Amino acid sequence: MALRVDQISKTFDSDDARRSTHQVFDQFTLDIADGEFVAVLGPSGCGKTTLLRMIAGFDRPDAGRVIFDGSDVTGPASDRVVVFQQPGLFPWMDVRHNVAFGLQLGRRRIDWRPVDEILATVGLSEFAGHAPYELSGGMQQRVALARSLVMRPKMLLMDEPFAALDAHLRHAMQVFLRELWVEFRTTVLFITHDVEEAIVLAERVVVLGSNPGRILGELDARDVHPSSADLLDNADYRRLRHRAIELLGELP
Amino acid sequence: MAETMGRWGTRREWPTRTRSAVNGPSSVPVAGRPWSWRRFPIRYVGVLVGSLIAWQVVAVSHVFPSFAFPSPASTWDSFLQTLHHGYQGSTLLADLMVSLERVSIAYVGAVVIGVTLGFAMTQSRAVFTVIDPYLQFLRPIPPLAYIPLFVVWFGIGEMPKVLLILVSTVPVIVINTINGVRSTPNYRVELARNLGANRRQILTRVVFPSALPDIFTGMKVAIGVAWSTLVAAELIAASRGLGWLIEQAGTELQTGIVVTGIILIGIMGYLMDLAIRVLERVVIPWRDFV
Numbered sequence: 427m428a429l430r431v432d433q434i435s436k437t438f439d440s441d442d443a444r445r446s447t448h449q450v451f452d453q454f455t456l457d458i459a460d461g462e463f464v465a466v467l468g469p470s471g472c473g474k475t476t477l478l479r480m481i482a483g484f485d486r487p488d489a490g491r492v493i494f495d496g497s498d499v500t501g502p503a504s505d506r507v508v509v510f511q512q513p514g515l516f517p518w519m520d521v522r523h524n525v526a527f528g529l530q531l532g533r534r535r536i537d538w539r540p541v542d543e544i545l546a547t548v549g550l551s552e553f554a555g556h557a558p559y560e561l562s563g564g565m566q567q568r569v570a571l572a573r574s575l576v577m578r579p580k581m582l583l584m585d586e587p588f589a590a591l592d593a594h595l596r597h598a599m600q601v602f603l604r605e606l607w608v609e610f611r612t613t614v615l616f617i618t619h620d621v622e623e624a625i626v627l628a629e630r631v632v633v634l635g636s637n638p639g640r641i642l643g644e645l646d647a648r649d650v651h652p653s654s655a656d657l658l659d660n661a662d663y664r665r666l667r668h669r670a671i672e673l674l675g676e677l678p
Numbered sequence: 679m680a681e682t683m684g685r686w687g688t689r690r691e692w693p694t695r696t697r698s699a700v701n702g703p704s705s706v707p708v709a710g711r712p713w714s715w716r717r718f719p720i721r722y723v724g725v726l727v728g729s730l731i732a733w734q735v736v737a738v739s740h741v742f743p744s745f746a747f748p749s750p751a752s753t754w755d756s757f758l759q760t761l762h763h764g765y766q767g768s769t770l771l772a773d774l775m776v777s778l779e780r781v782s783i784a785y786v787g788a789v790v791i792g793v794t795l796g797f798a799m800t801q802s803r804a805v806f807t808v809i810d811p812y813l814q815f816l817r818p819i820p821p822l823a824y825i826p827l828f829v830v831w832f833g834i835g836e837m838p839k840v841l842l843i844l845v846s847t848v849p850v851i852v853i854n855t856i857n858g859v860r861s862t863p864n865y866r867v868e869l870a871r872n873l874g875a876n877r878r879q880i881l882t883r884v885v886f887p888s889a890l891p892d893i894f895t896g897m898k899v900a901i902g903v904a905w906s907t908l909v910a911a912e913l914i915a916a917s918r919g920l921g922w923l924i925e926q927a928g929t930e931l932q933t934g935i936v937v938t939g940i941i942l943i944g945i946m947g948y949l950m951d952l953a954i955r956v957l958e959r960v961v962i963p964w965r966d967f968v
Contacts, residue, residue, distance in 0.1 A: 484868055504874040514865045517964035518887045527883075528873030559967035577873060 428581060428613045429458040429481065434490030436476060450476050452638040453490065458581075461611040465624035465647075467670060468634030474617045477639065478585050481615065482508045495580060504528055507574035508583045511590055513566035515558035521545070521569050522554040528577045544572045547606070564595045568602070575606070581613040588623070600627055600652040621674075625666045626652045633673040643673040748934040753941075756934030765935060766926060768918045774942060777908055777920040780836065781946075784843035785904045792848045792900075793893060796855025801881070813849055821846040821910045834915035842911040847900045854896025858889030891965045894958045898951060905947040920946075 433453045450473040458464050468474045479485040481492055483502040492499040494506060502508075515524045523530075526541045545551050548568040550561075558566055567587060574582060588596045604627060607614055618624050624631045624647070631645040649662045657663045730750050736742075737749030748756070760770040799806040821842055828838035862885050870884045912921030920939050927935035958965070 482872065484871075502868070502872045504872065506872075508869070508872050510865055510869075512865060514863075514869050516866070516884070516887070517967055518890075518962070527870070531874050531876075531879055557964060557967075559964060573873070 427457055428460040428462070428495060429456075429615070430491075430493040431456040431477070431481065432491045432493060434480065434487035434492065436473070436480065436485070436487050438476075449638045451487070452640075454639055454641075456632065456641070458613060458615060461613055463607055463614045463616070463627065463629045465616045465618060465628035465631045466634055467618060467621060467624040467631055467674075468639075469636065469674065470619060472634045472636035473639035474619075474634055475585055477634075478508070478583050478615065478617050482506055482583050484508075504577045505580045506583055507577055507579040507581075508585065509567075509570055509574055509587045511586045513558070513563075513570040515566055515569055515573075517558055520555050520557055521550060521561070524558060524569055525572045525576055527573060540576055544576045547575075548572045548602075563591055564599060567591065567599065571603070571606070575610070575612075579612060581615065584614065584616045586618055587616075589618070589620075596623070597652065603627065604652045621667055621670045622657065625650050625663060625670065626654065626657070631666070631670065633670055635674075643669070645669060745931050746933060748937055753934045753937045756932070757938045760923075760935055760938060765923060765932075768923070770923075770938075770942075773918055773920050773923050773939075774946070776918045777912070777943075778946060780839050780911065780919065781843060781904050781908055781950075784840045785847060785901065785950075787840070788844045788847035788900060788904070789851055789897060791844070792851025792896070793855050795848070796852045796893075797859065797881075797886075799852070800856055800859040809852075813852060816845075817849050821907045822913075825910065825914055829914055838914050839911040839916065842914070843904050843907045846907045847904045850900045850903055851893070851896045854892045854899070855889060857896075858892030859885055861892065862888035887962075890962050894954070894962065894965075897954055898958075901950045901954060902947060905943055905950075908943065 431454065433455055434451055435449070435453055436451045438448045438450060454477075456477075466474050466477065476485065480487050481494070481499065483492075483499045483506070486500075499506075515521075516527070519527070522538075522541060522545065525545060526536060526538070529536045529541065542551065542554070545554055548571060550565060550568055550572070553561060553565065558569065561569065570587075588599045591599060600623065614628075616624070616627055618627075625645065626647075629646075629648045631647050633642045633644065634640070635642040645666050647666055650657075650660065650666065654660055654663065734750050737744070737747055737752075741747075744752070757770075764770065764772075795809065799809055824842060824845065825838075828842055832838040832841060866884050866888060867880055870880050875883065908919070909921035909924060912919040913925060916922040920943050924936050924939035924943075927933075927939065
């Protein structure tokens with residue numbers, strides 16, 4: 427088991443005057459196997475980003491444990507790397523140094539081969555010397571992915587990484603991410619509110635409901651890929667999509 | 679301040695959202711605008727010429743006595759006179775250089791101290807609690823008020839003059855540095871932590887560069903503060919310097935020399951501001967994209 431989220435509870439102070447606190451999770455449990463690609467699908471406000479932040483170690487649960495690779499998560503570490511919606515590249519470094527950022531920490535000299543290899547993998551070798559702001563949004567997000575992958579993380583935590591991209595580019599990035607996953611078999615937790623994105627990308631889709639965050643159901647989406655031919659003609663896709671919408675419809 | 683506000687306004691937007699190029703880089707915008715003669719707005723020359731004509735017209739109309747309101751022509755004469763023969767034993771170039779030296783030393787000192795203090799105040803609550811009240815207390819006090827104390831404490835040499843400029847310039851640097859540190863986007867800090875950066879590495883590799891745009895804003899405001907404190911500083915028993923020149927010539931009703939000094943201070947301040955803008959473009963060419 428790569429990750430075990432074990433009966434976690436999390437409460438936030440609410441802005442709502444009638445309720446002083448907002449319970450995001452109450453004894454929530456989720457298991458993710460090694461090398462699995464799991465999508466967490468849910469409406470905004472269901473706590474999926476909070477879940478990701480607790481797995482990443484940015485936030486701590488009030489109760490319960492997050493166990494990664496056999497030990498408790500106590501803070502962020504480079505074996506669980508987050509890719510946010512914003513690429514968040516450092517504008518004062520060129521693309522190559524952005525990718526090498528994690529490797530260079532605490533080291534005077536580094537082996538640049540993995541950096542250049544990963545840049546080639548994401549297809550940006552020729553932009554290694556460019557400033558991040560000279561790249562398009564999709565290219566920036568690929569650099570962000572490369573910066574995470576170069577750390578050889580055991581798990582990728584992706585928080586709606588393609589939500590800011592236009593439809594065409596989003597599809598291209600989905601195909602690309604899926605290919606990367608097939609190649610590296612890194613465990614992936616992918617958070618999205620987009621039904622199609624969850625189904626095509628992941629092997630397993632966890633549908634989340636809110637107040638408090640709970641699992642409404644799970645879908646086995648191994649048979650649908652981003653590169654699958656016309657999704658609307660794909661019976662598996664239509665069935666999964668129907669089921670997902672059904673589950674989401676159970677929301678209060 | 680408008681500049682700061684404007685940048686804050688754009689900082690929250692993600693440049694990626696507005697670009698949708700799929701393959702290949704989007705057209706690369708040029709950082710700021712490269713300065714060239716062709717771009718130099720001709721209307722400013724018009725304003726300059728117009729002002730000179732208006733000045734000359736008012737002067738020759740004798741609304742004001744000529745000793746009180748020198749014409750551009752007589753100011754030019756005073757300028758040449760002071761340039762070639764000096765004034766009360768000090769040449770104009772020497773006055774200019776000594777003032778430039780005082781301002782430069784004080785300015786560099788203020789930037790170093792101000793940035794260090796600003797960072798210390800954001801990293802330690804104790805330091806902030808100790809320093810901040812003084813900063814807020816000292817800010818509204820005009821530099822002139824310190825002069826008697828500084829003379830008693832440091833005598834009448836270079837020390838009190840440089841210190842006076844420094845003391846009045848430090849707060850604006852400190853405040854902008856604190857601003858810059860506090861406006862560092864949280865995602866940058868979290869990303870760095872995630873990739874394994876410790877507190878010191880986050881500070882030097884993420885927070886410091888993120889604060890640079892605000893530090894430069896502070897530096898640009900500070901250069902004006904430094905020059906405007908100069909005249910006050912050179913009231914302290916100086917025998918040279920542009921501030922001294924203005925003060926001394928004023929007591930003798932040499933208004934042509936006074937105006938010369940004023941214009942020179944303005945030009946020096948403008949040139950130093952220009953130099954900092956050039957430095958800014960070299961150090962943080964990414965400023966406009968974040």
